Amino acid sequence: MNLILIGMNHKTAPLEIREKLSLSCLNTVDPIAEMMNIPQVREAMYLSTCNRVEVLAHATEREGVLESLKGFIFFHGNLPPEELEKCLYVYFDDEAVRHLFRVASSLDSLVMGEPQILGQVKDAYYRSVEQKATGIILNKVLHHAFRVAKRVRTETAIAGNAVSVSYAAVKLAKKIFGDLRGKAVLLIGAGEMSELTARHLLNSGVSKIMIANRTHARALQLAEEFNGTALEFDHLGESLRSADIVISSTGAPGYIITREMVDAALHGRKKHTLFLIDIAVPRDVDPEVGDLDNVYLYNVDDLQEVVDENMKNRRQEAQKAVAIIDEEVEKHRVWKNSLAAVPTIVSLREKTEGIVKGELERCGPWLKTLGEKERNNVEILANAIVNKIIHDPIIGLKEESQDHGNTPYVAAFRRLFKLDDT
Amino acid sequence: MDVLFFKVALAAYLMTTLGYVVSLLVKRVAAAKASTWLFFFAFIIHAGYFGARCIQTKQSPVLGMHDALSFLAWIIAGIYLAFQLKTRTRILGAFVSPVVSLLMIVASVGLGAQVSIPATVQGHLVPFHVAMSVAGEALFVLASCAGAMYLIQDGLIKRKKGRSFIMLLPSLGDLDKINRICLLWGFPLLTAGILVGSIWARTVWGSHWQWDPKQTWTLMVWICYALLLHQRLAIGWAGHKAAILSVAVFIIFLVSFIVTNRLFTTLHSFI
Incomplete structure (x- = not known):
C-alpha cells in the first residue's frame, strides 16, 4: 500500500501561490478526476482551504505516482517547478496518516484549534466519495481522522478558550452574568473590533443593543444594521442606566466615562452589575471606574493578555494532542499490517475453529448420548464442512496477494468475515 | 445495618x-x-x-x-x-x-451510641422543630458557600488573574442567584423552626422563651439573617456586598454554635 500526501500550507507557501493553485484547480478542471486519471492511482482526495492545498492518494507504487502528482500541481500552480518545489511537503504512508490527523485535529491550522478545518476535510472527503474516488483505504483513513479530531477536541482543551479579543470579551461577559439573554449592550463609538464584539454578544443571546455616536447619522446607520436603537451621545450618563455591558471605542482624547457618571448610573437602577469593555486608545473609561463595587472594567490590553494566555494554553494542549495522534497513528499502522494475507488467513482459521468448538459445546448434552466413535465422527464432519467452505476463499486470497495491489482485496475479505473487532 | x-x-x-x-x-x-x-x-x-x-x-x-x-x-x-x-x-x-x-x-x-432521649424532646412537635431549623441552617451554609465563591471570583476578575481557575467556577450571576434563593428559602424555614420550638418550649418548660444562652445566640443569628435579607430585598444589595455579608453572618453563626455548646450550660443541651 502506498499512501502519498503532497501539499502546501500557510507555513510553506505564500498566499499568492496557494491562491493560484486552488483557483486553477477549482475553475478549470475537476482535480479528483484528473488525479484518478493517473494510472497507478486507486483512490484520491483533494483538499483546498484558504490556508492549504493538499492532495492525498492511494496508489500501487510510489515514485512514478509522486512525479505525476507533482506534475499535476506544477501544471496548476502555473509557476516554474523549482519555485513550487520549495513550497511543497511530501509524506508517505504513516507520515501521511499523521499529517492528515494533524490537519483534521486543527494542529496544523493558522489559528490552532479553530473548528472549521474538520468540516472542510469532511467536505473534501465527501466530494471524493461522490466521484467514487475512494475505496477501502481512504475510507478507513478519513473516518479514522474524523475520530481522532473528535478525540482531540474532547480530551484536550485545544479549542477551549477564546483566542480573539472580541471573543474573549464575550467569554468574560458570560463569566460575569451567566446568562446573556435579556441583557442590554451599549455601544459607544464605532470600529471594527467593537462592532465584532457586539455581533458576538448578539449571537450569544443579548437581546438589546443601544448605539451612541458623536455623529448621530452613524449611530442611526449602526442601529439599523444591528436592529438596535440610536441614542444621543450627549446623554451618555443616562444611557448607562439601562446598560449591562458597555463597549466603548471612540476617538476622544480624554475619558468620556468617569467614575461619577458610572456611580450615579448604578444608583438609579435595579440592576447592579456593569461590565465595561474599553477598546479605545487612548482610553475612554477612567480606570478608577473599575474600583466600584460590582463594576468590571477591561481595556484592550487586559483582553489581549487574556488572549495571549489562552494562546499559550492552546500550545500546551497541543502537546497532549500530539500524544493522542501518535497513539492513533500506531493503531492505524496495526490495522494496515493486518491487511497482509497471512495474518488474515490465520485469523480466519481461528475464527472458524472457534465457531466449530462453540457449536460442539452447545450440543454437548446430546453428544454425550452418543458413543465415543460417533462423537469423533461428528467432530470430523463438522471440521471438514467448515474447511471445505473456507478453502476457496483462502486460495483466492493467496493468489491475489501475489499482486501488489492486494490490500483492498484483503481489507474487503476481512470485512466480509468480520475479522476486525471495530 | x-x-x-x-x-x-x-x-x-x-x-x-x-x-x-x-x-x-x-x-x-x-x-x-x-x-x-x-x-x-x-x-x-x-x-x-x-x-x-x-x-x-x-x-x-x-x-x-x-x-x-x-x-x-x-x-x-x-x-x-x-x-x-x-x-x-x-x-x-x-x-x-x-x-x-x-x-x-x-x-x-x-x-x-445509644442516645438517651430526655423526656423534654419526646413529642410530636420536636421533629418538625429540628427538621425546619436544620434545613434552614443548611440553606444558609449553601448561601455562604456561594457567597465565598462569589468573593473569590469577583476578586480574580477584578484583578484580572487566575483565568484558568475562573473558567471552572459558575458565573457571578449564577452564584448571586444561588445566594439569594438560599437566603429566601432558609430564612422562613429557620423562623418557622424557632417558632415551633418555642411552642414546644411552652409545653415542657412553661414559657415560650427562656433567654437561655442558646436561644439568645440563635436570636442574634436570626436577626443577622433578617438584616441580610432586608439589605438584599429592600435596599437592593446584590453581588459583592451581599456576598461579604452572608459570609460574615455565617461566621457569626458558626461561632455562636461552638460558643454556646462549649462555654455555656444550656437548657437546650441535646443539640
Missing part, C-alpha cells in the same frame, strides 16, 4: 470531595462529573441510613448531636444536588462536599 449505611455514605462523601479537588487541580470536568454521581449515590445511601435508624429506634431519626449533624449534611447535599439539576453549577460541589464530609466526620463521633 444502619452503621454500615453511615460508613458507606461517609466514605462516598470523602471520595466525592477528593474527586472535586482532583478536578480542580487537573482542570478537567470529567472528574467533577463522576464526583457528582458519587455524591448522588452517597446522598441515597445516607437517606437509607435515616430510614434504617427510623425503623430501629421507632421514632424520628433526628435527635441528639450526631443525628443533627448528619441530617444537616444530608440536607446540604440534597439542596446542592437540586441546584445541580437546575443550573450548571457543578463546581459548587467542590465547596459543598468538603463541608458535608466535615459534618459527617464530626457526626461519626457519636455513631452507634
